[in-house]
Amino acid sequence: MSKDNWDIIRAKYVASAVRADQYPQPALIEAAFIGRSNVGKSSLINSLCRRNGLARVSSTPGKTQTINFYELEAKRVVEGEDERASFYLVDLPGYGFAKTNHNNKDQWSGFISKYLSGSENLGVVxxxxxxxxxxMDSDMECFNWLRSCGLKVQVVLTKSDKLSKNAAMSQKALFKREMGLKEHEIITYSSSQHTMRGELIERIMNALSANGVEQE
Incomplete structure (x- = not known):
């Protein structure tokens, strides 16, 4: 990775929450991650941060039941000078087929929607x-709801290593067409091979910079 590109150099878990008064302080700009249960979210977060075990990987769909906050520090070198920026990576519970009772699902969707629609610090989802x-219908519903909230959405197609290069390109084109996405709004990712890691970090940092990420 080029020195003038952002990289994640530090990551630590800071808090879990189901209410606004449990969100960590001080407030920082946030990048939230959401997806269907078992989409590989924890694996991607660990890959992005280069920290195995930072986010717990489970074979049981719907394991994440709280909003989990991780404090990340990013760094790049510009004209020989270090630039650093801190932000929260926010891991949201999965939607879809989580094994829980109906009341819990309503509760989850309640505090997730309150966070997404109410956070003043959310720079990108x-x-x-x-x-x-x-x-899937649940993917489209989530995407359209996020857009209706005025949120910037970066679609990340996970598990790209499970397909051939041509098949992955075809699937990416399908999602672009079905979801009405521009090229910079969608990216493929393999957590096991870390492909496109640098590009995804750049896109996140660009989105956060546009929303006032604090640089040191």
């Missing part, structure tokens, strides 16, 4: 979708 499938 990365919506993770399994590249091997067509866009």
């Amino acid at each position: 990365c919506q993770l979708i399994d590249i091997r499938h067509k866009p």
Whole structure:
């Protein structure tokens, strides 16, 4: 990775929350991650931060039941000078087929929607979708709802290593068409191979910079 590109150099868990009064302080600009249960969100977060075990990976769909905040520090070198920026990566519970009772699902959707529609610090939402499938109704509903809230959405197609290069390109084109996305609004990612890691970090940092990420 070029020195003038952003990289994640530090990451730590700071808080779990289901209410606004549990959100960590001080407030920082935020990049949230959301996706269907079992889409590979924890694996992607660990890949992005280069920290195995930072986000707990589970074979049980719907394991994440709280909003989890991680404090990340990013760094780049511009004209020989270090630039650093801190922000929260916010891991949201998965939507879809989480194994829980109906009341819990209502509660989850309640505090998730309150966070997404009410956070003053949210700079970008990365919506993770399994590249091997067509866009599902729940994916489209989530995407359209995020857009209706005026949020900037970066679609991340996960598990790209499970397909051939040509098949992955075809699927990406399908999602672009179905969701009405521009090229810079969608990216493929393989957590096991870390492909497109640098590009995704750049896109996140560009979105956060546009929304006032504090640089040191």
